[in-house]
Amino acid sequence: MSLLNMTLIYRGIVGLILLLVLRCLFDEKDFWRQATAALVLIPLVLRLLMLK
Amino acid sequence: MKFEFKFRLECDTKGTNGTAWGLLLCALAVAWLANRDFAAMKVPDTIIPAANFEEHLLSEWFAPLAGMPLDTPVYVQNGKEPGGSVLVLGGTHPNEPAGYMTAVLLTERARVRRGKLCVIPFANRPGFGHTQPQEASPETIHFTLPDGSTRAFRYGSRDMMHTLDWPVPDIYIHRASGQRLSGNESRNLNRAYPGVPDGTPTERLAWAIMEFLRKEKIDLAFDLHEASPEYPVVDAIVAHEKSIELAAATAMELKGRGIEIRLEPSPKNLRGLSHREWGDFSDTLPILMEVANPSQGRLRGRTDEALALTGKDRAYAKAAGLGRLFVPWDENGKPLDMRVARHLTAIMTFLSMMEFFVDENKVIEIDGLPAYQELVDQGIGKWLTVGNTENH
Numbered sequence: 001m002s003l004l005n006m007t008l009i010y011r012g013i014v015g016l017i018l019l020l021v022l023r024c025l026f027d028e029k030d031f032w033r034q035a036t037a038a039l040v041l042i043p044l045v046l047r048l049l050m051l052k
Numbered sequence: 053m054k055f056e057f058k059f060r061l062e063c064d065t066k067g068t069n070g071t072a073w074g075l076l077l078c079a080l081a082v083a084w085l086a087n088r089d090f091a092a093m094k095v096p097d098t099i100i101p102a103a104n105f106e107e108h109l110l111s112e113w114f115a116p117l118a119g120m121p122l123d124t125p126v127y128v129q130n131g132k133e134p135g136g137s138v139l140v141l142g143g144t145h146p147n148e149p150a151g152y153m154t155a156v157l158l159t160e161r162a163r164v165r166r167g168k169l170c171v172i173p174f175a176n177r178p179g180f181g182h183t184q185p186q187e188a189s190p191e192t193i194h195f196t197l198p199d200g201s202t203r204a205f206r207y208g209s210r211d212m213m214h215t216l217d218w219p220v221p222d223i224y225i226h227r228a229s230g231q232r233l234s235g236n237e238s239r240n241l242n243r244a245y246p247g248v249p250d251g252t253p254t255e256r257l258a259w260a261i262m263e264f265l266r267k268e269k270i271d272l273a274f275d276l277h278e279a280s281p282e283y284p285v286v287d288a289i290v291a292h293e294k295s296i297e298l299a300a301a302t303a304m305e306l307k308g309r310g311i312e313i314r315l316e317p318s319p320k321n322l323r324g325l326s327h328r329e330w331g332d333f334s335d336t337l338p339i340l341m342e343v344a345n346p347s348q349g350r351l352r353g354r355t356d357e358a359l360a361l362t363g364k365d366r367a368y369a370k371a372a373g374l375g376r377l378f379v380p381w382d383e384n385g386k387p388l389d390m391r392v393a394r395h396l397t398a399i400m401t402f403l404s405m406m407e408f409f410v411d412e413n414k415v416i417e418i419d420g421l422p423a424y425q426e427l428v429d430q431g432i433g434k435w436l437t438v439g440n441t442e443n444h
Contacts, residue, residue: 003252006219026072031065038075045083050215052090 011048018044093191094121094181097205099173100437101159102420105129110172113267114260116249121216122257124177126264127159128170135167136271136406136414139336140399141261143174144241144275144326146208147184149193149360150343150391151276153205153432157396158421160437167416170268175261176241178213178253180206189347190357193388195433203436207360211239217253227251229323237324242275245329265334271414272298272402273336275326276395280349281368281377281386283342288314289398290340292331298409299339302401311397311424312380337410341398343391344379351376361388393427 021044025037046052101107108126111118142155155173162169174180183189192204214220217239224238225231227248237243239254247259265273272295279286291299296317303315318327318338330338346352347360351367359365363386372381379386403416422435 022076025076026069028072029067031067031071034067034072034075038079041076041079042083042086045080046086046090049087051083051087052215 007050011050014044014048018048090182093206096177097156097174097180098439099125099127099156099159100439101127102129102162102437104163105159110257110260110264113264114249114256116256117260120253121178121181121213122253122260124172124174126170126172128168129162129164130168131164131166131417133166133417134413136410136416137168137170137268138399138403138416139170139172139265139268139270139273141172141175141273141275141326143172143176143180143208145210145277146174146176146179146206147187147189147210147348148276148278148345149205149207149388150278150345150395153388154276154392154395154399156205157392157432157435158399158418161420161422161435162418163420165417165419167414168268169416169418170264170270172261172264176208176212176257178216179211179241180208181213182209183207184209184211188355190355190360193357193360195431195436197433197436197438199438201438203433207357211236212241212254212257214239226324227255228329231323233324242277242326243324245324245326246333262330262333265330265336270334270336271410272406272416273326273330273338274399274402275330275338275340277340277342278345278348278391279342280351281344281346281379281381282349282351282371284378285314285316286342286344287312287379287394288316288342290316290318290327290342292318292327292338294331295337295339298337298402298405301405301409302398305401305405306398309397309424311394313394313398339402341395343394344377344386345391346386363387363391387428389431390428392432393422393424396421396427397424 021037021040028034105127109123110126111123117123140155142152152173155171159171190207193207194202194204196202221235224233224235244254244258246262248255249259289299303313306313327338327340330336346363346365346368351371352365353367407415
């Protein structure tokens with residue numbers, strides 16, 4: 001499998017997890033759990049955009 | 053129990069759509085700030101080449117590198133008289149500053165009288181865009197110039213950037229030999245030679261450097277490194293069997309001048325390294341050189357810019373007292389000025405031996421560079437060019 005295809009699949013997985021965490025952030029009724037979801041979002045955003 | 057109960061009461065705060073949006077904006081702001089820091093680390097260091105240097109990119113010798121972060125500047129200077137050709141490669145491991153700072157000094161000061169000098173100061177350019185995980189390395193090192201201004205250079209990672217070359221396999225298989233190494237060596241440029249033209253980014257970069265050696269018909273090539281003071285191959289020359297005679301003569305000459313250096317033959321069964329594959333897959337005479345850098349060592353204490361620049365560390369002083377090091381040590385540590393002076397003096401000594409041990413028509417003569425003691429006494433900053441290079 002080429003590096004390009006692998007990268008696309010990887011970013012797809014990261015994007016999917018990011019969407020699930022976003023859904024969790026907005027569904028959650030407890031502020032601290034929302035905060036936890038927000039923290040998890042940070043590395044996912046950085047990985048999705050391949051910044052880090 | 054009472055405290056836990058109170059704490060829980062205070063923390064049971066209701067989450068709403070409004071708080072979710074607020075937290076999302078905070079997370080995006082933090083990601084943006086982090087991105088700014090990461091992006092700043094990828095800005096390449098500036099070099100002000102001496103007159104008569106032509107500036108090229110490595111992709112001119114291996115076109116698929118064009119437009120990739122792997123592409124790196126190559127400086128070429130031809131002397132007025134014909135002679136041999138030499139390549140100096142710095143930055144194979146961007147956490148070994150004596151290697152790339154020697155190449156930078158050559159690029160900024162060299163005046164070639166005879167032959168051709170080629171310098172690739174930042175061979176693993178993407179490796180300068182990040183630091184080694186869990187090593188707490190400084191991001192930059194600074195030098196004070198004669199006019200009082202400063203210039204900064206990156207202190208990077210041994211590995212290729214992980215967003216560029218991934219995933220890391222459990223086991224790295226060297227393609228030319230089938231040799232198996234730890235998976236993290238897959239991103240080590242100095243385990244990837246002779247490279248693979250359509251391989252991983254690290255293998256492609258290695259292939260591009262091999263192409264440079266072959267197409268330019270480089271007679272003598274240096275790969276400049278640093279290593280932990282407790283590592284046996286340190287303050288050392290590692291030479292391929294083709295270059296061992298030249299290296300032996302150089303080592304003797306250096307010892308005669310009071311610069312202790314050991315000579316190691318390149319092991320035939322350790323594959324992927326420059327001192328082995330450059331010699332096997334091109335006509336060049338390959339030389340790898342190591343100096344002692346305590347900021348890479350396992351015994352070091354606080355890791356910061358001062359350690360990288362001065363090489364002073366109490367733990368190393370103690371280890372030296374216990375006879376645990378492979379290099380002489382005193383209270384002055386191993387300053388970067390001295391480490392660069394060792395590399396530079398060794399290169400110049402090699403060049404002076406070409407006439408006697410290679411071919412009298414392959415002589416390379418270079419002026420404008422500091423002598424060993426000048427560099428040790430005056431420091432690297434004295435020999436860097438003053439100019440507008442504020443990029444960090």
